[in-house]
Amino acid sequence: MSGAGKTTALQVLEDLGWEAIDNFPLRLLASLVDAEAERQAPIAIGFDSRTRGFAPADIIEQCEGLADQSDVELTHLFIDCSDGELERRYNETRRPHPMARERPVAGGIKAERELLEPLRNWAEILIDTSELATNQLQQVMRERFGKSRDREMTVTISSFGFARGLPPLADLLFDMRFLDNPHWVPELRELTGLDAAVAHHIERDPGFAPAFSQISRTLLELLPRYGAQDRGYLNIAFGCTGGRHRSVYSAERAAQVLREAGFSPTVVHRNLGNRPADPLERS
The missing domain is CATH 3.40.50.300 (P-loop containing nucleotide triphosphate hydrolases)
Known part of the structure; x- marks a missing residue:
């Protein structure tokens, strides 16, 4: 156009x-x-x-x-x-x-x-x-x-907030809004998914471990298949409501899993710099 x-x-x-x-x-x-x-x-x-x-x-x-x-x-x-x-x-x-x-x-x-x-x-x-x-x-x-096909596939993992719009280029997108929202815990509201207290809160959610285990298995199954199709890039996105807590922690954990499997993902947190806002945090 x-x-x-x-x-x-x-x-x-x-x-x-x-x-x-x-x-x-x-x-x-x-x-x-x-x-x-x-x-x-x-x-x-x-x-x-x-x-x-x-x-x-x-x-x-x-x-x-x-x-x-x-x-x-x-x-x-x-x-x-x-x-x-x-x-x-x-x-x-x-x-x-x-x-x-x-x-x-x-x-x-x-x-x-x-x-x-x-x-x-x-x-x-x-x-x-x-x-x-x-x-x-x-x-x-x-x-x-920028990379020829005989080089490693470029993997980008990003976090984002649904309340601030969907990422335009995600190949795989995981919605983490089923987890308990740390925004509604006063002492966690100003923190982010990079902080240990928020990580502990998310890990205590009974829904996190089984869901993230399934996500990890899915990623480890799909990434080699994407690479076999001569994909030069792959964008994986994790979303929550505001893009500051659940999605950030999940993206970091996913990057850790992929690094342990031999991949070299780049991590981008789109909304990490946004201030927490109650009207946006509906779930």
């Missing part, structure tokens, strides 16, 4: 050593791939509704034809964004939407979404930038395309 972050994505790929080409004439796509066949660097070709000769059906047909060649490997990435966020971005920058013409920005976004729907459904990878800042999109691109 125009305004979703294609330019940023191409810039990151260029920094990673790809040859990035934007809005390349589609009728020349096969010739470009054939001409670059001997090059070692991969090619990133970006296109949107402004590209000359743009027609989703033709793009899909050309790419599927290229994919049949034994010396060509294709990955299809669609960068999406919610209509409301796209409209906000265009209104903020005062840039004209390429398909708005004489109509409001919302009309151009709607028309473009309908046009691109076949490409969105066809793409192997979808990145939704509705809640991603530019630097976050850059990080996502580096995680997904």
Whole structure:
């Protein structure tokens, strides 16, 4: 989608050593791939509704034809964004939407979404930038395309609060709101899942041990299978209501389990810095 972050994505790929080409004439796509066949660097070709000769059906047909060649490997990435966020971005920058013409920005976004729907459904990878800042999109691109397939899968474990929105990129998500909420214990409210007192409170919950044991077995079963499918990345998210207690502790424990199994996960606590707020803590 125009305004979703294609330019940023191409810039990151260029920094990673790809040859990035934007809005390349589609009728020349096969010739470009054939001409670059001997090059070692991969090619990133970006296109949107402004590209000359743009027609989703033709793009899909050309790419599927290229994919049949034994010396060509294709990955299809669609960068999406919610209509409301796209409209906000265009209104903020005062840039004209390429398909708005004489109509409001919302009309151009709607028309473009309908046009691109076949490409969105066809793409192997979808990145939704509705809640991603530019630097976050850059990080996502580096995680997904920065390592070659003969390297270890990048595993990220994150904690978050449901009251503050779902994470946009979770592959596996575990809801820990069935556990007793430390927020309602006055002496634990200002603490987090990194503190021993909160950890002890969560571990005393009779539902924690059996559930976490099952989660651990699931992760240890699935991660090798994801790796066998040439996944370069995997995002695992643990959620609770506010994102400060149960999810944080669970994410840290899961990271410990995976490290003991030989993985090297990165841990990110999205809402750890948020202040506790009673109106958000319903469960």
